[in-house]
Amino acid sequence: MNKPLNPSDLARPSECLCHIEPGELPPLPPPYEDFNQTAIPPLKPDKIKNIEASLDDTVAIGIPKPANKQEEEELVRRFLAGLQKLFEKNNNWTFLQPLMLSMEHCAKCQTCSDACPIYEMSGKKDIHRPMFRAEVLRRIYNKYLKPGGKITAKFTGDIDLNWTTIARLAELSYRCTLCRRCATVCPIGVDNGLINHEIRKLFSQEMGIAPKEIHDKGTVQHLRVGSTTGMTPAAAKDSMEFIQEEMEEITGSKVEVPWDVEGADILLLHNAGEMLAWPENVGAFAIIFQAAGLSWTLSSEAAGYDAVNYGLWYDDVQFSRVAVRHADIARRLKVKKIVVGECGHAHKALTVIADRLLTGDLNIPRESAMVTLEEIVLKGKIKLNPSRNNFPVTLHDPCNIVRAMGIVEPQRRILRKIAPKFREMTPHGVMNYCCGGGSGFAIMSGYNFAEWRNLVSSRKKFLQILEAFKDEPREVPKYVCAPCSNCKGAIRDIIGYYSAEERSRLYYGGLVELIVNAMADMKKPMIRFGDEPSWTS
Amino acid sequence: MGFYILSYLCIAVFALATLYRIYRQMTMPVHVRWEIYPVQHETSAKVAYGGSYMEEIDWWEKKQEKSLLGELLYMVPEILFIRGLWKENRGLWWVSFPFHFGLYMMIATVILLLGHAGFTLWGSTVFSAGSTLRTLLDGFIAVMGWGGLILGNIGSLGLLYRRWTDAELRNYSSPVDYFNLLFILLFFLSALVSCLSGDPFLEGAKAYVMGLLTGGHPLNAHVPGRSISGIVAIVSASLLVAYIPLTHMSHMFMKYFLYHNVKWDDAPNRRGGGIEAAVRKNLNLRPTWGAKHVGADGQKTWLDIASSAPTEEKK
Numbered sequence: 001m002n003k004p005l006n007p008s009d010l011a012r013p014s015e016c017l018c019h020i021e022p023g024e025l026p027p028l029p030p031p032y033e034d035f036n037q038t039a040i041p042p043l044k045p046d047k048i049k050n051i052e053a054s055l056d057d058t059v060a061i062g063i064p065k066p067a068n069k070q071e072e073e074e075l076v077r078r079f080l081a082g083l084q085k086l087f088e089k090n091n092n093w094t095f096l097q098p099l100m101l102s103m104e105h106c107a108k109c110q111t112c113s114d115a116c117p118i119y120e121m122s123g124k125k126d127i128h129r130p131m132f133r134a135e136v137l138r139r140i141y142n143k144y145l146k147p148g149g150k151i152t153a154k155f156t157g158d159i160d161l162n163w164t165t166i167a168r169l170a171e172l173s174y175r176c177t178l179c180r181r182c183a184t185v186c187p188i189g190v191d192n193g194l195i196n197h198e199i200r201k202l203f204s205q206e207m208g209i210a211p212k213e214i215h216d217k218g219t220v221q222h223l224r225v226g227s228t229t230g231m232t233p234a235a236a237k238d239s240m241e242f243i244q245e246e247m248e249e250i251t252g253s254k255v256e257v258p259w260d261v262e263g264a265d266i267l268l269l270h271n272a273g274e275m276l277a278w279p280e281n282v283g284a285f286a287i288i289f290q291a292a293g294l295s296w297t298l299s300s301e302a303a304g305y306d307a308v309n310y311g312l313w314y315d316d317v318q319f320s321r322v323a324v325r326h327a328d329i330a331r332r333l334k335v336k337k338i339v340v341g342e343c344g345h346a347h348k349a350l351t352v353i354a355d356r357l358l359t360g361d362l363n364i365p366r367e368s369a370m371v372t373l374e375e376i377v378l379k380g381k382i383k384l385n386p387s388r389n390n391f392p393v394t395l396h397d398p399c400n401i402v403r404a405m406g407i408v409e410p411q412r413r414i415l416r417k418i419a420p421k422f423r424e425m426t427p428h429g430v431m432n433y434c435c436g437g438g439s440g441f442a443i444m445s446g447y448n449f450a451e452w453r454n455l456v457s458s459r460k461k462f463l464q465i466l467e468a469f470k471d472e473p474r475e476v477p478k479y480v481c482a483p484c485s486n487c488k489g490a491i492r493d494i495i496g497y498y499s500a501e502e503r504s505r506l507y508y509g510g511l512v513e514l515i516v517n518a519m520a521d522m523k524k525p526m527i528r529f530g531d532e533p534s535w536t537s
Numbered sequence: 538m539g540f541y542i543l544s545y546l547c548i549a550v551f552a553l554a555t556l557y558r559i560y561r562q563m564t565m566p567v568h569v570r571w572e573i574y575p576v577q578h579e580t581s582a583k584v585a586y587g588g589s590y591m592e593e594i595d596w597w598e599k600k601q602e603k604s605l606l607g608e609l610l611y612m613v614p615e616i617l618f619i620r621g622l623w624k625e626n627r628g629l630w631w632v633s634f635p636f637h638f639g640l641y642m643m644i645a646t647v648i649l650l651l652g653h654a655g656f657t658l659w660g661s662t663v664f665s666a667g668s669t670l671r672t673l674l675d676g677f678i679a680v681m682g683w684g685g686l687i688l689g690n691i692g693s694l695g696l697l698y699r700r701w702t703d704a705e706l707r708n709y710s711s712p713v714d715y716f717n718l719l720f721i722l723l724f725f726l727s728a729l730v731s732c733l734s735g736d737p738f739l740e741g742a743k744a745y746v747m748g749l750l751t752g753g754h755p756l757n758a759h760v761p762g763r764s765i766s767g768i769v770a771i772v773s774a775s776l777l778v779a780y781i782p783l784t785h786m787s788h789m790f791m792k793y794f795l796y797h798n799v800k801w802d803d804a805p806n807r808r809g810g811g812i813e814a815a816v817r818k819n820l821n822l823r824p825t826w827g828a829k830h831v832g833a834d835g836q837k838t839w840l841d842i843a844s845s846a847p848t849e850e851k852k
């Protein structure tokens with residue numbers, strides 16, 4: 001049942017503030033109706049007895065409950081101290097202006113709600129309205145940090161502040177993928193995605209609260225070991241050797257992988273997850289760059305072979321450290337530009353957000369691989385045989401590349417050239433829907449979070465993919481092109497969760513795989529549909 | 538004279554609050570980029586699908602084609618006609634548009650009234666009774682005033698009705714949201730009643746504005762004591778003028794900053810440029826964030842902290 005929830009309800013005692021009943025989620029079309037009654041598997045009581053788990057049916061962070069009243073008061077005090085810092089220039093110059101503008105001007109018109117895929121796909125649960133968490137923060141700020149706030153709160157919107165409010169708010173900040181679709185439609189220009197980003201920052205930068213996949217195993221490990229995958233420089237080189245061999249089977253000739261070439265034109269930065277989960281993506285880049293005769297290199301320095309920057313999602317300090325590392329590696333290699341591979345958040349992190357952080361010789365030009373690849377494919381630098389990609393292809397737009405960077409057409413111009421059966425999703429481009437794995441969700445799977453993601457946050461994308469291929473017979477293999485590691489991870493999980501390979505013959509992969517698959521002088525296809533090669537010679 | 542003093546005070550509050558809001562925006566530290574596409578100052582070909590200069594190979598070697606006109610061409614109809622709402626939330630637009638447009642028409646009416654008073658004070662024959670200019674201005678004032686009052690009444694009643702009856706809106710509305718709408722409705726309604734009760738050409742308003750310009754000089758000043766509705770209209774209008782910039786309703790003009798300074802702020806940081814200088818200044822700020830991993834002590838700067846990795850990023 002959809003019992004309306006008000007922002008002040010976040011403080012209300014309840015075992016589960018927002019529960020989704022089976023059948024409440026928007027229906028899936030055939031042959032997936034059997035999922036329509038699927039519920040998010042209940043959290044195991046022994047696993048959650050000591051953590052905050054009363055927001056909804058899942059847990060993203062797992063914040064330990066305070067042991068006593070004193071500890072609770074201390075946590076509330078630290079939360080308020082952090083909230084204050086969000087509005088201070090020395091602490092938050094990075095986002096002060098956007099945050100204040102968004103905090104002060106919302107008209108509560110709810111236009112943003114319908115734009116949010118999580119709100120829609122949760123069965124329109126109030127807590128998933130984009131402005132819900134923003135309004136919670138606004139009310140706390142107005143009441144507890146503004147002079148006379150306790151009195152004005154009666155008129156402007158009240159909320160109680162206790163540990164439950166705070167811990168639920170922390171959890172709630174991990175029910176939004178920061179896709180910023182809501183910000184696109186707000187008539188005033190308010191950005192609830194941004195406010196959510198700031199909430200996450202407050203928790204991380206002041207209270208040290210963040211999902212372990214993003215912080216401990218993410219940025220901390222990245223800076224310590226060299227990659228969020230845990231891969232050391234030696235391991236990265238090893239895996240590239242293995243990938244090289246695999247690629248040579250496809251090309252039938254030697255594939256060079258240049259490492260640490262000083263003075264190369266391009267430093268290519270990959271999401272290191274590709275090397276482990278989708279080695280063919282990394283290999284395909286090597287094949288294309290070699291065939292096009294580019295001067296390029298990879299870096300084997302710690303962090304230099306992993307383009308990710310999880311700090312983008314939750315922590316400006318960690319963000320800055322990773323970005324500076326990346327730039328410094330490029331500086332010392334004396335490359336002309338950095339090209340960011342198929343990783344959406346790495347695109348936005350290094351190209352856009354870090355732009356106003358990197359100064360002097362750290363400010364090395366940065367370019368999207370979509371653009372570099374377009375130059376190669378459309379200027380005829382490689383020989384192509386597009387008929388090899390004679391299967392239905394649709395394109396997923398990673399929010400960070402498209403909505404946040406305006407890189408929309410290069411990848412499309414490539415696809416129009418190499419994929420004769422390319423079709424768009426609806427909507428697409430800057431109005432696309434997130435894959436559901438954005439802002440760290442794709443790598444978060446503690447408790448039952450992965451199920452929540454597949455059932456709720458990725459549901460809209462799944463519906464869009466099915467819609468794009470609805471006129472194709474079931475037995476025809478279909479390719480979802482997702483030029484982003486995180487999105488690929490989320491799409492892989494949807495396909496697996498809904499058995500969509502078996503039921504609809506859905507496959508997925510990146511853009512470079514499609515390009516190599518259409519290269520005229522390849523000996524073997526790069527893309528396979530299960531055991532079936534995508535073309536035979 | 539009391540009414541005039543109230544009006545002057547309210548205008549002063551309006552000016553101070555608006556200037557303060559704008560000043561605050563102008564003096565904010567340069568923030569990191571957070572643009573969202575489509576960015577309306579891009580070339581029209583790119584605006585059509587939301588593309589950016591970053592779609593170009595080696596974009597940093599090219600001159601960025603930027604058209605402020607493009608921004609304005611988007612912004613003006615956005616502010617005047619609330620195009621965003623028309624596109625995304627049509628149901629609400631039907632009440633929100635008359636409400637906002639009614640307010641804009643009232644602002645335009647005040648500007649026309651000021652013009653009227655100015656010409657009258659000038660005393661030239663071109664503005665003598667029966668002159669074309671005067672007849673035209675009288676006509677404009679009547680049309681603008683009546684139009685604004687009718688739309689404003691429909692809009693504020695409609696918005697109140699929607700906020701009250703639509704559970705989606707009601708659930709998130711606080712007393713102040715109703716108060717704001719009632720306040721604005723009070724002005725629209727009283728002004729409409731005032732015009733309906735024998736003042737179709739807004740003569741009372743003309744006289745009052747004239748009085749405002751002449752410091753309430755008894756020869757020119759209009760004392761709105763003849764009707765309760767006239768008093769309410771003048772008092773509520775004055776208070777509204779002071780109140781709007783103190784609240785979120787300032788979005789009517791602050792929207793410019795939300796769009797121009799955030800959504801569309803895609804200016805790249807070029808070596809040796811103004812943005813770089815501002816960023817360097819920011820990097821010298823000293824954060825005090827409390828989490829251990831940050832390592833802030835109130836002494837270390839952002840630069841120290843961002844470079845606190847083992848490599849020699851520090852410059």
Ligand code: SF4
Pocket residue numbers: 105106107108109110111112113131185186187188189190191192
């Ligand atoms: S954020 Fe914008 S769209 Fe959403 S409720 Fe506020 S004003 Fe309306």
Ligand code: SF4
Pocket residue numbers: 115116117118119129130175176177178179180181182183192193196
């Ligand atoms: S950023 Fe995306 S997921 Fe988050 S509230 Fe906005 S639309 Fe929803």
